[in-house]
Amino acid sequence: MSASTSQCRDAPRSATVLRGGAKVARREQAMFWWLRNRLVWRMVAEWATSSRLRMSILVGLSLLFWLGLFAVFHESFVLLANSVSHEPTRAMVAHKIFNIFFFALLIMLAVSSGIIMYSALFRSDEVRFLLTQPISVRRIVSHKFQEAVAFSAWGFLLMGSPMLIAYGMSVDAPLYFYAMLVPMLVSFVVIPAACGGLACMGVIYVAPRFRLRLIATLVAALVAAGLYLGLRLFVMVQENLQGAAWLSEMMGRMEFAEQRLLPSWWLSSGLLQAAHNEPASAGDQPWRDSVMFLGLLVSNAMMATMVLVEIGHRALRPCYSRLQGMGGSNRRARSSVLDRLVRLLAWPLPPATRLLIEKDVRLFRRDPVQWSQFAIFFGLLALYFINIRRFQYDDGMLLRWMNMIGFLNLAVVGLILSTFTTRFIFPMISLEGRRFWILGTLPIHRETILWSKFWFAGLGSAPPCAALIFISDWMLGIVATTPVMALIHQVTCWSLCLGLAGIAVGLGARLPDMRQNSPARIAAGYGGTLNLVLSGIFIVLTVLMTAAPSYFVLEARDLAGAHRYLADTPATHFLLGSNWALAAGVAATVLLGAVATIVPLNIGIRAFRRLEF
Amino acid sequence: MIEFRNVSRRYGKRTAVADLTLTAPGGEVFAYLGPNGAGKTTTIKMLVGLLQPHAGGISIGGVDVRKQPREACRLLGYVPDQPFLYDKLSARETLQFVAGMYGMGQKEAADAIERQIATFELGGFCDRLSEGYSHGMKQRVVFASALVHNPRVVVVDEPMVGLDPRSMRLVKDLLRRFADEGGAVFMSTHTLSVADEIADRIGVLSQGRLLFCGAVGELRERLAERDGSLERLFLKLTEEMDDDAATAEALAGPALAGRTAAAAVGAGQEMGDA
Numbered sequence: 001m002s003a004s005t006s007q008c009r010d011a012p013r014s015a016t017v018l019r020g021g022a023k024v025a026r027r028e029q030a031m032f033w034w035l036r037n038r039l040v041w042r043m044v045a046e047w048a049t050s051s052r053l054r055m056s057i058l059v060g061l062s063l064l065f066w067l068g069l070f071a072v073f074h075e076s077f078v079l080l081a082n083s084v085s086h087e088p089t090r091a092m093v094a095h096k097i098f099n100i101f102f103f104a105l106l107i108m109l110a111v112s113s114g115i116i117m118y119s120a121l122f123r124s125d126e127v128r129f130l131l132t133q134p135i136s137v138r139r140i141v142s143h144k145f146q147e148a149v150a151f152s153a154w155g156f157l158l159m160g161s162p163m164l165i166a167y168g169m170s171v172d173a174p175l176y177f178y179a180m181l182v183p184m185l186v187s188f189v190v191i192p193a194a195c196g197g198l199a200c201m202g203v204i205y206v207a208p209r210f211r212l213r214l215i216a217t218l219v220a221a222l223v224a225a226g227l228y229l230g231l232r233l234f235v236m237v238q239e240n241l242q243g244a245a246w247l248s249e250m251m252g253r254m255e256f257a258e259q260r261l262l263p264s265w266w267l268s269s270g271l272l273q274a275a276h277n278e279p280a281s282a283g284d285q286p287w288r289d290s291v292m293f294l295g296l297l298v299s300n301a302m303m304a305t306m307v308l309v310e311i312g313h314r315a316l317r318p319c320y321s322r323l324q325g326m327g328g329s330n331r332r333a334r335s336s337v338l339d340r341l342v343r344l345l346a347w348p349l350p351p352a353t354r355l356l357i358e359k360d361v362r363l364f365r366r367d368p369v370q371w372s373q374f375a376i377f378f379g380l381l382a383l384y385f386i387n388i389r390r391f392q393y394d395d396g397m398l399l400r401w402m403n404m405i406g407f408l409n410l411a412v413v414g415l416i417l418s419t420f421t422t423r424f425i426f427p428m429i430s431l432e433g434r435r436f437w438i439l440g441t442l443p444i445h446r447e448t449i450l451w452s453k454f455w456f457a458g459l460g461s462a463p464p465c466a467a468l469i470f471i472s473d474w475m476l477g478i479v480a481t482t483p484v485m486a487l488i489h490q491v492t493c494w495s496l497c498l499g500l501a502g503i504a505v506g507l508g509a510r511l512p513d514m515r516q517n518s519p520a521r522i523a524a525g526y527g528g529t530l531n532l533v534l535s536g537i538f539i540v541l542t543v544l545m546t547a548a549p550s551y552f553v554l555e556a557r558d559l560a561g562a563h564r565y566l567a568d569t570p571a572t573h574f575l576l577g578s579n580w581a582l583a584a585g586v587a588a589t590v591l592l593g594a595v596a597t598i599v600p601l602n603i604g605i606r607a608f609r610r611l612e613f
Numbered sequence: 614m615i616e617f618r619n620v621s622r623r624y625g626k627r628t629a630v631a632d633l634t635l636t637a638p639g640g641e642v643f644a645y646l647g648p649n650g651a652g653k654t655t656t657i658k659m660l661v662g663l664l665q666p667h668a669g670g671i672s673i674g675g676v677d678v679r680k681q682p683r684e685a686c687r688l689l690g691y692v693p694d695q696p697f698l699y700d701k702l703s704a705r706e707t708l709q710f711v712a713g714m715y716g717m718g719q720k721e722a723a724d725a726i727e728r729q730i731a732t733f734e735l736g737g738f739c740d741r742l743s744e745g746y747s748h749g750m751k752q753r754v755v756f757a758s759a760l761v762h763n764p765r766v767v768v769v770d771e772p773m774v775g776l777d778p779r780s781m782r783l784v785k786d787l788l789r790r791f792a793d794e795g796g797a798v799f800m801s802t803h804t805l806s807v808a809d810e811i812a813d814r815i816g817v818l819s820q821g822r823l824l825f826c827g828a829v830g831e832l833r834e835r836l837a838e839r840d841g842s843l844e845r846l847f848l849k850l851t852e853e854m855d856d857d858a859a860t861a862e863a864l865a866g867p868a869l870a871g872r873t874a875a876a877a878v879g880a881g882q883e884m885g886d887a
Binding site for chain 2: 024027028030031034035038039042043046125126128129131132133134135136317318320321324515
């Protein structure tokens with residue numbers, strides 16, 4: 001060993017220090033390129049060899065999702081083409097829709113990239129390691145920024161590409177429209193991502209101590225603004241649906257997204273120009289305009305990246321140091337009314353289960369990441385439900401549609417809850433595994449742990465969700481006009497909540513990821529994705545099974561027989577519009593809820609008993 | 614080689630390191646000791662450029678860490694208390710990446726990597742992905758990557774955590790030899806026997822202040838503990854500091870307690886300077 005270290009020491013030091021900025025930058029670039037290639041290919045190879053089934057399911061589901069979106073968009077654009085024969089008007093409508101869509105994505109991308117950059121730059125072990133290497137900080141910022149863009153872009157491409165390809169096909173766009181899609185979309189993603197990254201560093205540089213509150217406030221403000229604009233668009237329109245005045249009012253309300261300084265406007269304009277098959281007038285050259293917009297997007301994306309990297313070069317080390325300097329938490333552990341309430345409500349459960357639930361409630365209320373997201377989304381939903389009165393439901397014909405809106409609200413609550421169960425409940429077993437030296441050595445059955453998680457998730461989510469649905473039904477007038485429907489909504493809601501809890505806890509125990517300590521990463525893995533997909537299918541089935549017969553019952557009541565659509569046979573009469581059908585739907589929903597609760601839990605319990613830590 | 618000049622660093626209102634002045638020349642193993650929360654890791658993070666001091670300056674081989682972090686990084690090898698490795702790279706690839714970042718040529722890097730693999734006995738697993746390594750294996754790879762570019766200074770935070778006895782022996786011998794060959798080793802540790810065995814000098818930190826800086830023999834003389842083990846000396850020194858602060862607080866409240874503790878520190882620093 002002496003000889004080896006001696007050889008190291010004798011090596012000419014000057015040889016290890018390359019001179020010349022450009023040469024060093026090229027070397028760093030090559031090394032990072034090598035690093036990224038290795039990491040990506042290793043991951044792909046691992047998936048291909050050891051997780052073929054998982055990958056096939058993921059790719060298959062993504063493809064299904066993509067095709068579903070494509071079909072919906074294609075049908076919508078064909079409908080638009082059939083409804084609006086005047087080509088310039090149609091183009092204007094499409095421009096407005098694209099503007100709104102890309103404007104919303106612009107905001108969402110900026111926020112999500114800001115959060116991703118925060119986590120990538122200031123909470124990552126890799127950056128801690130890289131900062132102690134003789135690497136340019138520009139390179140580190142650039143490396144992490146590319147990651148953030150990749151994270152943000154894939155979802156954007158998955159959602160944006162079916163819409164744009166469907167549009168291109170519906171207007172018979174030239175080939176270069178499709179060729180321009182990827183560079184336009186990618187350069188568009190880079191701009192809000194860079195702005196989000198800059199905002200992230202700005203917040204940490206100016207107010208590191210209040211960063212989480214600032215970010216939470218910003219996100220809440222943006223969600224509220226989005227909700228307000230959405231309501232303004234769709235709720236307060238006074239005219240008849242799809243009339244000329246309605247269309248005109250809608251167009252007017254979409255104008256806020258048409259600021260010409262916004263990249264979303266450049267993107268939608270560029271894409272629409274590229275989609276033009278023929279010039280509108282003699283001097284019109286759509287391809288030239290689309291290339292100009294592409295140039296505008298690319299140049300701004302490059303500029304935004306350069307600004308981010310330069311500011312990052314100056315600010316990363318001070319920001320990192322400031323953030324590290326915040327020190328640990330000195331919060332005192334206090335008992336709360338919630339703890340006592342939980343103890344009181346859970347008294348029928350076995351003592352061990354009760355204690356585990358109390359522990360989980362304590363962890364939940366002391367983790368602002370969990371309760372703040374829960375509070376923000378459910379608070380905003382409550383706001384929306386309270387304001388839903390603005391819909392016109394005095395018209396008797398719309399009454400059954402109000403019931404449908406009630407069911408849609410139920411589905412929305414279910415879908416939001418499913419994201420929470422995926423993000424917070426599914427990873428619980430995996431995280432518990434890391435501290436299994438506590439639970440694993442206690443004199444309790446392993447299934448007690450799972451049951452406690454189930455009760456925590458199910459009984460923790462069902463009352464607030466049921467309250468939200470009650471508010472929705474009340475404001476829609478369902479409670480007053482058709483209380484039975486309100487009751488059915490409540491039954492469906494409880495069935496949903498318990499089923500979602502069962503799926504998340506059961507799958508969490510069946511597909512744990514003990515190597516990860518980040519719940520977000522666990523949720524983003526195969527098990528989390530499968531949980532989200534199964535939850536989505538469960539929600540759709542549950543809501544459909546009660547919504548469809550409910551609709552026909554009301555239709556039959558209003559119009560004396562919905563079965564007019566079909567041959568008047570006993571079977572169609574039973575299926576469409578009878579109370580028996582409704583009762584069968586409710587029974588099927590309850591049964592499905594029970595199956596979704598019991599089967600995954602059972603699978604989870606069996607797997608959890610066998611699990612080695 | 615390593616120089617701290619009146620360095621202070623706060624975490625909010627709490628002072629983690631106060632007015633630290635210290636040098637660790639080449640050819641020396643310097644062991645940095647102190648109870649939990651004393652400020653050892655903060656000092657090390659400032660030394661490697663992860664934290665910036667609120668006052669004072671730090672230099673490595675004459676290079677200011679704050680003003681020229683990249684140049685300072687070239688001179689040092691850092692082994693953190695929680696090793697980071699890319700899960701999907703092997704030990705050999707990690708060493709290749711690090712060697713590349715230090716601008717080593719292909720031949721030079723390959724030779725250095727082979728030497729480190731031999732030194733740290735990584736041959737049995739160096740081509741397997743890091744995700745399957747135990748803590749001790751990771752720690753050995755991190756040591757290898759800290760030394761692969763032939764640094765002049767090695768900074769080690771808790772070097773013995775997770776290492777088996779054989780690896781511990783390996784690391785102790787290596788650090789000792791590294792210093793004997795002219796390098797500077799700055800090592801933070803709770804393992805007092807290691808400090809006693811290989812350190813030329815020790816620094817004892819408590820509540821962010823340096824209580825003592827010098828050879829273990831000097832500490833024995835100062836505390837009149839001619840045959841005391843380093844553990845006994847360490848406990849006596851840090852307890853004195855705690856007692857002074859507690860007595861002062863009991864007599865006159867926290868404000869005076871702070872001054873009395875500072876006086877104790879002053880005495881400690883005088884001892885260190887002596």
